[in-house]
Amino acid sequence: MRKDSLFNDMDSFLNSLYNIDKGFVNFFKREIEDLDISPKEAMFISKIYYQEGISQRELAGKLYVSEANIAKTFKKLEKKELAYKSIDENNNARRKLHLTEKGEKKFEECVKIFEQFDKILFEGIDVGEKKKLLKQIKEISNRSTSSLIE
Numbered sequence: 001m002r003k004d005s006l007f008n009d010m011d012s013f014l015n016s017l018y019n020i021d022k023g024f025v026n027f028f029k030r031e032i033e034d035l036d037i038s039p040k041e042a043m044f045i046s047k048i049y050y051q052e053g054i055s056q057r058e059l060a061g062k063l064y065v066s067e068a069n070i071a072k073t074f075k076k077l078e079k080k081e082l083a084y085k086s087i088d089e090n091n092n093a094r095r096k097l098h099l100t101e102k103g104e105k106k107f108e109e110c111v112k113i114f115e116q117f118d119k120i121l122f123e124g125i126d127v128g129e130k131k132k133l134l135k136q137i138k139e140i141s142n143r144s145t146s147s148l149i150e
Contacts, residue, residue, distance in 0.1 A: 013140075024117055031113045035106055036080065042110040044073050045099060048083060049107045053096040055088070064145060082106055 009015065028039045037045075047062050048054055056074070060067045074097065077083040082103030088094035099107065122130050 020121075027117050027120075028113060031116065032110070035109055037082075037106055037110065041073060041077060041082075042107065042114075044070075045077065045082060045103055045107045046110075048097045048099050049104065052098060053086075053088075055094050055096060057094075059097060077103065 007014065025039055028042070032042075044059070044063065047059055051058075054062075056067055056070045060070045063070070074083060074085070078085075081100055083097060083099050085095045085097060088096050125133070
């Protein structure tokens with residue numbers, strides 16, 4: 001006899017989170033056909049967009065990935081002419097990450113797609129309820145990522 005678990009409970013947070021992720025990835029891919037950028041790359045460039053000159057190490061920490069992962073993804077963005085590096089004038093070993101004008105425009109298009117998905121997700125939900133739900137999800141997110149930091 002098989003033991004019941006969260007995987008078998010279609011109302012579990014685990015299954016809901018999986019479905020939200022899959023729904024977002026499919027929506028994003030469908031909407032960005034002409035943008036030539038993945039959801040992962042969009043999240044990556046969002047951090048550079050809002051923190052111009054962020055270092056690779058800082059970016060790795062914010063995205064909870066290895067510096068090797070950052071280097072690999074950054075090479076893809078450089079090939080697409082979306083980003084470039086500069087040397088920190090105060091520390092020659094530190095590389096600062098920047099978006100090109102093309103990268104900024106591409107990210108701004110991604111924002112429109114994110115906003116469309118957000119509108120779909122929360123359609124018909126009261127603003128107060130949405131704020132409460134987002135606060136709870138943020139707490140869950142913080143608990144989840146605290147295990148990555150320790």
